[in-house]
Every structure is written in C-alpha cells, then in structure tokens.
Amino acid sequence: MLKERIAGLLGQRQPGHSLPRDFYVDDDIFRADMQAVFETDWIFACSTVEIPRPGDYLTLKVGDNPIVVLRNRDGEIAAFHNSCRHRGSMICQKERGRANRLVCPYHQWVYELDGSLINARQMPDDFDKTAHSLAPVHVEVICGMVYICLADEPPSLARFRAGVTPYIAPHMPDRTKLAFTSTIVEEANWKLVIENNRECYHCAGNHPELLVTLVEFALPDDPLVKAQFQGLMERSATRWDGLGLPHKPAEGGNEFRCIRLPFNENCLSFTLDGQPACNKLLADFTEPDLGSVRMFRVPNNWNHFLSDHILQFRVLPLSANRTEVRTTWLVHEDAVEGVDYDLQRLTEVWLATNDEDRVLAENNHRGILSRAYRPGPYAPSEFMLSNFSEWYAGKMAYFTGGPQARLAAE
Ligand code: FES
C-alpha cells in the first residue's frame, strides 16, 4: 500500500519543482526514506581522526539502527551494529569513547574489537560464541572520511573515490586532528536540510557572516556567474594549476559534486576577516590562497577543504520533522589551540551559518504543512536541487519497484 502511495506521489512530481508535501512531512514516507535511502546507500559517519587510537569509537544512529564505528587493534576502521547478540541491548552508550573491549552493560557479554564474542558469563559450556559475533557494517574510508553502508550488498563507491581523491588528498586529512564538533537538531525534514544546503539563493538575505568570504554565485555553471568572479576564477585557476591542485568540477552526476572555488578577493578562509583561522596550514602547504574544495555527496554529507582547516557536515534524519546536523572542524595535527588557532575564530562563521540555516529549514518545514502548499519552481540557481530531487525520486522509484525502478537502478 505504502509503495503504491509513493509511486502515485512520484507520478505527481513535477521535475524542476519542490516535492509533493507528503515527501517532507509524512511519517510513513519517512520510514520509507530510511529503508530506500539510508539503509541502502553509503552514509558519511565521521572522520578517521576522530577515532585515532585502537579502541576509540564513535556511535551514531542510522534511522532506528544504532551503529558503532571503531578503530580495531590493527589500526583499521570497522563498524558494527551496536546491538548485543544476547538480547539486543545497545552496547556503547556514549557518542564517543574508548574501550579495550566492548562490554554490554546489561549482562556483560564481552566482544573483541573485531566484533567476536569472547566472553558470555553463565552461558552453558556448549554455547557457541562464534555464532554470536556483532553484526558487521560495511566501511569504506576515502581521504579520511568514513562511510558506512547497512545494505547486504553495498553499491560501488569507486566512481566517488576516484572522483574526489585528487581534490582532497593534497589537503592530507589524515594529518589533521579534531578541533571542535557541534551537533544541532533542526525541526525540519532531512530533505529540506539538504535542499537548503544545495543553493545559495538564500545566502544574501540570511548569511552575513558567510558572505564576508563566500562568493555568492560562484558556481561556473550558475547562470548568474559574474564577470568579476570569472576574473577571480581565472587568476585562481592559473595559480592552482601551477600547484597541481585540481579545480574544475568533477563528473559526479547526481551522486556527488566536487570543485575547488575561490573565496572573495583577498579572502583565504571562513573567518570574519577572511584571514586564516589557523596559522599552521594543512599538509605542507605554504600557499594560503587555495580557495576551498567543496564536496557534496548524497544523501547526507558536505565538506569544505581549505588551506588551513577542514569542515565536515553529517546529516542524520531523526524523524519526519527532526534532523541532526553534526559539524566537525579539523586542523593540522600539530596545530596548538591558543597558539596557532583560536577556537571561537575558527568556528564562529559556520556556527552562525548553521543556526541561520536551521531557522530557514524549520520555517520551510512549517510552511509546507500549510494546506495551501503546492510544489513550487526552482530558480535557475537552484539547479542542484533538481539534481537532488531527481536522485531522490530515482531511489524511491526503485524502492517501490515501479516502472521507473529499472531506469533508476541503471
Ligand atoms: S543484552 Fe547484552 S549481555 Fe544481555
């Protein structure tokens, strides 16, 4: 029944328009989103440098699924369903922590960092511990970014890996450390959070801090690109070509975007004066004017890689009208707080921007609840919303198994 209803709503969808209301507000469709998207696709979880030592772990929830991502004794990143094989209790409770072994707090079953059950007290002698390992979750690490997939057979990340690595690897994310993390909850559907991120039509009216440094219509394929920006882009491109840093848009289709773009004239970083937030530049950079590599990947991740720090954003839906947005700031591993960087200066632009975006997404959600809501047309500068809604519609069509399913799967 639900699949038929979704197929009907997909049939009503007008390309180039926002989605029919139920896709944003309906609880059943939210559950379908979790199955069709979040339990089948690769989900950005964290950065490897957030769990630098064996035994370090980080937890998150993908829909109803609690997951633990950890670094095992071999130094590799692994992920497991955070659900005990005895009677299902969540094992790791904290958002981040460190454990020599994973011990379930309920009856103290003990798991190795590779997920194997090594102690189950009071169980009979013939109890087969080997049949009760933690359920593994697929993991791929790309330039320090940890992606997890709950599907039995995950889709390929090969194109994404090959596409983004040349842009990101020079920033050496493995040689960074976590400077700060912020988690906020937005009272809005996850798709509104993503849509809000995919356009800067709203920037001029809402983001005074961000627009100190961000070029508003900076995308080369944006119809409103300005001659002034073209000059800036050409000068930057010549410099980046000389440094061997790629900048032209990667071929990511609707799956991902990756591009290096300049900041406003004389601006080098996301700060209120445009000067670097961290004096110790990433990698072995000596040139601070590297603009930013902006990378987005459906369904839940966008990042900025600058000369002096890295920003990573993770979106996790909580319910039809609640979405968690977690932001992490990474700086050079040798940078010292209070000496090389000031935390307020490093974080203030995006803390403010995130909060402004939260208000926009929440207002958007509330307005869509109106009985007068009708899907409205995207502006030309909102072309990335078209990409996103086409991708989403494809996922949902595949989920419903309808006539568009085969096409969407190709
Ligand atoms: S539920 Fe984990 S030990 Fe019982």
Ligand SMILES: [Fe+2]
């Ligand atoms: Fe915004």
